[in-house]
Amino acid sequence: MKAISVQDLGRIRTIAQVVARYGFGHVLGSVDGLDLDAADAADAGAPLARRLRYLLMELGPTFVKLGQVLSLRPDILPGPVLAEFQRLQHEVDPMPLADVHLVLREALGRDPAEVFARIEAEPLGAASIAQVHAAVLHDGRSVAVKVQRRGIEPIIRSDLHILYTLAGLVEGRVTLPGLHTPSAIIAEFDSAIHRELDFLQEAEAMQRMARALATTDLRIPGVHRDLCARQVLVMELIPGAPLSTVIDGLDLPVRRRLAHQLMEATYQQVFEHGFFHGDPHPGNLLVTPEGGLAMLDFGVTGLLTGSMQDLILQTFTAMVFRDADTLALTIYRAGATRDRIDLREFRAALERKMVEYHGASLDDLANRDTLVEVVEMATHFKIDLPAEFAVLSRALALIEGNIRRLLPDVDIVAEVKPYAERLVRRRFSTERMTRDALSLVMRLQGQLGDIPTQLSQTLLDLDAGRLTLVTRDPDAPLMREELRIAAIRVALAITVGAGGIGAILWLPHDPTANRLRDLIGWSLLLLSATSLVWLLLHLYLPTALQPAAWRRVVWRTWTFFRRSP
Numbered sequence: 001m002k003a004i005s006v007q008d009l010g011r012i013r014t015i016a017q018v019v020a021r022y023g024f025g026h027v028l029g030s031v032d033g034l035d036l037d038a039a040d041a042a043d044a045g046a047p048l049a050r051r052l053r054y055l056l057m058e059l060g061p062t063f064v065k066l067g068q069v070l071s072l073r074p075d076i077l078p079g080p081v082l083a084e085f086q087r088l089q090h091e092v093d094p095m096p097l098a099d100v101h102l103v104l105r106e107a108l109g110r111d112p113a114e115v116f117a118r119i120e121a122e123p124l125g126a127a128s129i130a131q132v133h134a135a136v137l138h139d140g141r142s143v144a145v146k147v148q149r150r151g152i153e154p155i156i157r158s159d160l161h162i163l164y165t166l167a168g169l170v171e172g173r174v175t176l177p178g179l180h181t182p183s184a185i186i187a188e189f190d191s192a193i194h195r196e197l198d199f200l201q202e203a204e205a206m207q208r209m210a211r212a213l214a215t216t217d218l219r220i221p222g223v224h225r226d227l228c229a230r231q232v233l234v235m236e237l238i239p240g241a242p243l244s245t246v247i248d249g250l251d252l253p254v255r256r257r258l259a260h261q262l263m264e265a266t267y268q269q270v271f272e273h274g275f276f277h278g279d280p281h282p283g284n285l286l287v288t289p290e291g292g293l294a295m296l297d298f299g300v301t302g303l304l305t306g307s308m309q310d311l312i313l314q315t316f317t318a319m320v321f322r323d324a325d326t327l328a329l330t331i332y333r334a335g336a337t338r339d340r341i342d343l344r345e346f347r348a349a350l351e352r353k354m355v356e357y358h359g360a361s362l363d364d365l366a367n368r369d370t371l372v373e374v375v376e377m378a379t380h381f382k383i384d385l386p387a388e389f390a391v392l393s394r395a396l397a398l399i400e401g402n403i404r405r406l407l408p409d410v411d412i413v414a415e416v417k418p419y420a421e422r423l424v425r426r427r428f429s430t431e432r433m434t435r436d437a438l439s440l441v442m443r444l445q446g447q448l449g450d451i452p453t454q455l456s457q458t459l460l461d462l463d464a465g466r467l468t469l470v471t472r473d474p475d476a477p478l479m480r481e482e483l484r485i486a487a488i489r490v491a492l493a494i495t496v497g498a499g500g501i502g503a504i505l506w507l508p509h510d511p512t513a514n515r516l517r518d519l520i521g522w523s524l525l526l527l528s529a530t531s532l533v534w535l536l537l538h539l540y541l542p543t544a545l546q547p548a549a550w551r552r553v554v555w556r557t558w559t560f561f562r563r564s565p
Helices: 006-021 048-059 060-070 077-084 097-108 152-170 182-197 199-212 243-249 252-273 306-321 326-335 344-355 370-380 386-405 413-428 430-464 477-506 515-540 548-563
Strands: 116-119 129-136 141-147 233-236 275-277 286-287 293-295 301-303
Touching: 006 048, 006 152, 048 060, 048 077, 060 077, 060 152, 060 182, 097 116, 097 141, 097 152, 097 233, 116 141, 129 182, 141 275, 152 182, 199 233, 199 252, 199 275, 243 286, 243 386, 252 275, 252 293, 252 306, 252 386, 275 386, 306 326, 306 386, 326 370, 344 370, 370 386, 477 515
Parallel strands: none
Antiparallel strands: 116 129, 129 141, 141 233, 275 301, 286 293
């Protein structure tokens, strides 16, 4: 990521002041030149999660999108913040129709009138990155046209520069769950936002999902691929209304049908195809006039490897059988850790959690935020699970919420039971057990076959004296740093003493002495005095010698002259 430009510095100051106004000025409090005490705290009595949401809304579309992306990550944010970020506004003021035509002309390389017989002036929806218009092709087919906001990419690019800079400023001052750092989170957001800005990737995701769910009743809009571009997505216009707006008026048979369509589609996405919709909130689910369900907005999708699918299955089955050992090892192997973790303590924590599920069946667990709880517990122990697993856990929680809203007074266990039974049959089927056994035998065969060769090589290395044992001390870097500092101080002290003695010897006592002795003597005296000052700074003000301190001095100087009339 390239460095921030000078033009962004004013924006950084504005962001810092807004951050301070919502009560988070302490995060940037030690950064010079940001005037964090210039604004009074807004909504000081509001909960932290709500203030964070207001903060992102005030900072603009890029920050709102950051909040929306983070709302899918229970491994990064706690539950209350996730719930608030889920409420971030999607609707914003639409861009004018004239700008829509300009984007279409630039993206498609021809006049929009050559492609569309009519484009409705009023958008179906407008968000921070794009808006959707109903349109009609010249052959009479109705389509939905998703158009990227004109000029949004330079804005996002500038805001990303700022976010990287701010992440660097708060690095080390903000403690995040697991192995996450501010810079790593912004890097993930950078990758996600650039994928979302490329509508060709969304078109590919829609076509892939349509193929995956071809055997279900859930509808995916068809894509007019020949009319799509990086800033334009033209798809089938499916009539209907968002589930969130009509759910209360649906009768029970329709509710049950929609719930089972959603369950079947979710099962196939997760366990059959390993490709899932990452944000299935009620606004992205459309109820058609025929009483069916359609899924919209494929800007966020996730891929599951076979090992991830196995992890999900093993999580549910281990919870049912209260097998904390298997679950702890499964999660540990699936994730990444920076430091050694106490597996015994992790297992004990999982076992305490399993007490809550005592007597539960796989049916019950399929209707709870089980995966979210597992992700949160792994994060607590600094086990960094794959990002897809975190996104999936949140997606399944949204699906569970949709199903409970559709069937509030119905026995959910009975409704989910067929899918739970399919999970068990899938995990313990003869085909699966045979495949696992063959895989284990093949791995053992390869490893056992390598043992004689590895043993022979080890004996040869030992005989030739090429075998080296290496031990690592975790405190060694700290010890090396202490030795380096001590060596610097000793060198400075020797320089002070040697320079002082040399100055005494070389400075002439006779005013008629030659100039060479005079020059050498005064040079040694200057060297001794300079080394003495440096030694005192090193002893009593070591932070003054750090690069960060010099950067602050440069920042203060630049700010002073910039503000001068």
